[in-house]
Amino acid sequence: MHTSPKIRVVILNGFLGSGKTTLFRSLLSQALNKGISVCAIVNDMSALDIDGELISNTEMVEENESIFASIPACVLSSEKGIGALNDALNGLLANQTPELVIIETSGSTHPLPLVEYLQRQSQVTLIGLFALVDSLMLAHDYDYGQNLISRMQQNMAQGQRDTTNLLVEQILFCSHLFFTKADRLGEGKLEEIAASIQSINPSVPAHSVRFGNLPIESLFALPEYDYFKVAQLVKELKPLLASETQHQQPYNLVTRVIQDDRPFHPQRLWTVCRQYLGDKVYRSKGFFWLASRGGHALLWNQAAGDINLEINGTWRSSVIEDPNNGLTQIEIEDLKQKVAQYSGRFGDRHCDLTVIGDKTQVDEFTNALKSCFLTDAEIQQWFAGQPFEDPWPKNIMIVKHSKS
Numbered sequence: 001m002h003t004s005p006k007i008r009v010v011i012l013n014g015f016l017g018s019g020k021t022t023l024f025r026s027l028l029s030q031a032l033n034k035g036i037s038v039c040a041i042v043n044d045m046s047a048l049d050i051d052g053e054l055i056s057n058t059e060m061v062e063e064n065e066s067i068f069a070s071i072p073a074c075v076l077s078s079e080k081g082i083g084a085l086n087d088a089l090n091g092l093l094a095n096q097t098p099e100l101v102i103i104e105t106s107g108s109t110h111p112l113p114l115v116e117y118l119q120r121q122s123q124v125t126l127i128g129l130f131a132l133v134d135s136l137m138l139a140h141d142y143d144y145g146q147n148l149i150s151r152m153q154q155n156m157a158q159g160q161r162d163t164t165n166l167l168v169e170q171i172l173f174c175s176h177l178f179f180t181k182a183d184r185l186g187e188g189k190l191e192e193i194a195a196s197i198q199s200i201n202p203s204v205p206a207h208s209v210r211f212g213n214l215p216i217e218s219l220f221a222l223p224e225y226d227y228f229k230v231a232q233l234v235k236e237l238k239p240l241l242a243s244e245t246q247h248q249q250p251y252n253l254v255t256r257v258i259q260d261d262r263p264f265h266p267q268r269l270w271t272v273c274r275q276y277l278g279d280k281v282y283r284s285k286g287f288f289w290l291a292s293r294g295g296h297a298l299l300w301n302q303a304a305g306d307i308n309l310e311i312n313g314t315w316r317s318s319v320i321e322d323p324n325n326g327l328t329q330i331e332i333e334d335l336k337q338k339v340a341q342y343s344g345r346f347g348d349r350h351c352d353l354t355v356i357g358d359k360t361q362v363d364e365f366t367n368a369l370k371s372c373f374l375t376d377a378e379i380q381q382w383f384a385g386q387p388f389e390d391p392w393p394k395n396i397m398i399v400k401h402s403k404s
Contacts, residue, residue: 004097006122006123006124006125007093007097007098007099007100007101007123007124007125008099008100008101008124008125008127008219008220008222009100009101009102009103009118009124009125009126009127009128010100010101010102010103010126010127010128010129010130010219010222011102011103011105011111011114011126011128011129011130012024012102012103012104012105012130012132013105013109013111013114013129013130013131013132013170013173013174014105014107014130014131014132014133014134014170014178015107015108015132015133015134015137015163015166015167015170015282016106016107016108016282016283016303016356017107017134017137017282017283017301017302017303017304017306018107018132018133018134018137018180018303019132019134019180019181019209019212020051020104020105020107020132021042021051021054021055021104022180022211022212023132023178023180023209023212023214024040024042024055024102024104024212025054025055025058025212026211026212026213026214027102027212027214027216027219028040028055028058028059028060028061028102029058029059029060030215030216031060031100031216032058032059032060032063034216034217036099036100036216037067037096037097037098037099037100038060038067038098038099038100038101038102039067039068039069039092039093039096039098039100039101039102040055040060040061040067040068040069040101040102040104041068041069041070041071041085041088041089041092041101041102041103041104042055042068042069042070042071042103042104043070043071043072043074043075043076043081043085043103043104043105043106043109044070044071044072044073044106044354045072045073045074045075045106045107045108045248045249045253045255045356046072046073046255046257046354046356047072047073047255047257048072048257048286048352048353048354049070049072049073050285050286050287050352050354051104051106051285052070052072053287054299055068055070055104056068056070066092066095066096067092067096067098068092069088069089069091069092071084071085071088073248074106074248075105075106075108075109075110075248075249075250076103076105076106076109076113076114077105077109077110077111077112077113077114077241077244077245077250078113078244078245078246078247078248078250079245079246080248081109081113081248082113082114082117085103085114085117086117089101089121089124093123093124099220100216100219100220101124107282107283107356108163108166108249108250108251108253108356110166110169110170110241110244110250111129111131111169111170111173111174112169112173112233112234112237112238112241113241113245114129115129115173115225115227115230115234116234118225119227125224125225126224126225127175127219127222127223127224127225128175128176128219128222128225129173129174129175129176129225130174130175130176130177130178131170131171131173131174131176131177131178132178132180132209133167133171133177133178133179133180133197134180134181134303134304135179135180135181135182135185135189135190135193135208136181136184136185136303136304136306137303137304137306138193138197139185139189139193140279140304140305141279141304144189144192144193144196145192145193145194145195145196145197146192146196148164148167148168148196148197148200149168149196149199149200151164152164152165152168161240161244161251162251162252163251163252163253163282163358165251166251168200169237171197171200171201172200172201172230172233173230173233174201174204175204175222175225175226176204176205176206176207177197177198177201177204177205177206177207178206178207178208178209178214179193179194179197179206179207179208179209180208180209180210181306182208182210183210190208194206203229252358252359252360253282253356253357253358253359254356254357254358254359254362255354255355255356255362256354256355256356256362256363256366257352257353257354257355258286258351258352258353258354258355258366258369258370259350259351259352259353260350260351260370260373261342261343261344261345261346261349261350261351262345262346262351262373262374262379263288263289263290263291263294263346263349263351263373263374263382264288264289264290264291264351264369264372264373264374265291265372265373265374265378265388266290266291266292266293266388266389266390266391266392267388267389267390267391268371268372269290269369269372269392270391270392272368272369272371272372273302273307275368276364276365276368277302277305277307277365278357278361278364278365279304279305279361280357280358280360280361280362281302281355281356281357281358281361281362281365282303282304282356282357282358283302283303283354283355283356283357284300284302284353284354284355284356284365284369285299285300285301285302285353285354286299286300286351286352286353286354287299287300287312287350287351287352287353288300288351288352288353289315289349289350289351290388290390290392291374291378291382291388292387292388292389292390293390294315294318294346294349294382295314295315295318295322296311296312296313296314296315296318296396297311297312297313297314297315297349298310298311298312298396299311299312300353309392309393309396310396311396315347315348315349316335316338316339316347316348317339317346317347317348317349318349319335320332320335320336320339320347345379351373353369355369
C-alpha cells in the first residue's frame with residue numbers, strides 16, 4: 001500500500017526577543033520567491049497578537065491567507081496551546097499539502113509538549129526544532145553565557161524554576177542552535193558565548209544567523225528529529241512541567257497591554273526607557289506613533305535592554321492630510337471612508353503595545369510608558385503644529401512600505 005510522505009515541520013523556538021519573527025519573515029519571503037509551498041503558524045502569548053499581524057502582513061500570506069494560522073493569548077506548551085495547535089494544523093492541512101510547515105512559538109514556550117505532540121502525528125514529521133538564542137541578552141544578563149549553567153544549578157539546588165531553566169531547556173531539546181544579534185558584539189565575544197552555551201548540548205550544530213539569513217533550501221536536507229536522544233530528558237522533566245502546562249503565562253511572567261490613540265512624546269519616551277527599563281522586562285512590542293513623526297506607523301521592538309524602532313507603514317490619515325499626496329479625489333474619498341471607521345481623535349493613528357516580563361517589574365515599566373502619551377495641553381499644541389524634541393535616531397529601518 002502506497003502512503004504519502006509526511007509533511008515536514010520546523011519549529012522556531014527560543015526565548016522572548018531572540019529574533020524568531022525576523023527569521024520567519026525571511027523564510028516566507030524566500031518561499032514566495034522560489035515557489036516553495038509553505039504553511040505558517042505563529043503563537044503569541046499576548047492577546048494583541050503582534051507577531052501574528054507581522055506574519056500576516058508578509059507578501060506570501062497576503063497572497064494566500066489560507067496558508068496561515070495565528071494562536072494568540074497562550075503559549076503552545078500549555079494544554080490550551082497544544083489544543084489550539086492541533087486545531088490550526090488540522091485546519092491548514094485539510095485542503096492543502098504544503099512542502100513545509102513552519103511554526104513560530106511564543107518566547108515562553110517550553111519545547112517538551114511540542115515534541116511529544118508531534119511525535120504522535122501521522123501526517124507530519126518534525127525535522128527541525130531550532131533554538132534561537134539572543135547573544136546580546138546572554139552578554140548582558142549572563143556574563144557572555146558564563147553564568148547560565150551556574151544559575152541553572154543554583155535553581156536546581158533551591159528547587160525552583162524560572163526563565164533560566166526555560167532558556168537552558170530550550171537549548172537541551174533543540175536540533176539546531178542559532179545565535180542571533182552577534183553582529184552587535186565585540187570582536188571574539190561570539191566565540192566566548194558559543195563555548196559556554198554549546199556545552200549545554202554539544203551534539204547539535206551551532207550557527208550565527210544575521211537578519212534571518214538562513215537559506216530555506218537547507219531545511220529540506222534535515223533528517224527527522226531524534227526523539228530517542230531526548231527520551232530521558234522528557235522522562236525527567238515531565239513531572240516538573242506538569243503545573244506549568246496549566247498556565248498560559250508560566251515562569252512568573254505576566255503580560256500587560258497598552259492601547260491608546262495618542263502619540264508618545266518622543267523626549268519623554270526616550271527618558272523613560274533609559275530610567276525604567278529593568279532587566280526583567282524581557283519583551284515589549286507593538287505599533288505606535290511619535291508626536292514628532294505623525295506620518296509613520298512605527299514598530300516598537302524591545303528585547304532585554306535593546307530597543308529598535310522600525311517604520312511599518314504610513315497612516316492613512318497622514319496621506320489624506322498631505323496636500324501633495326498625488327491621489328485622485330476618488331482615492332482620497334476611499335481613504336476617508338476607511339479612516340472614518342476609527343473612533344480615535346487622530347484618525348487611524350493609534351498605539352497597541354504588549355509588555356512581557358517578570359511581574360515584579362512589568363507594571364512599573366508599563367505605567368512609565370503610559371506617562372509618555374501627550375497630555376491634553378500637548379495634544380492642542382500638536383494640532384497647532386508645534387514641534388516636539390525628538391532624540392530618537394532619524395534613520396529608521398523600513399520593514400513595510402505601506403500600511404494596508
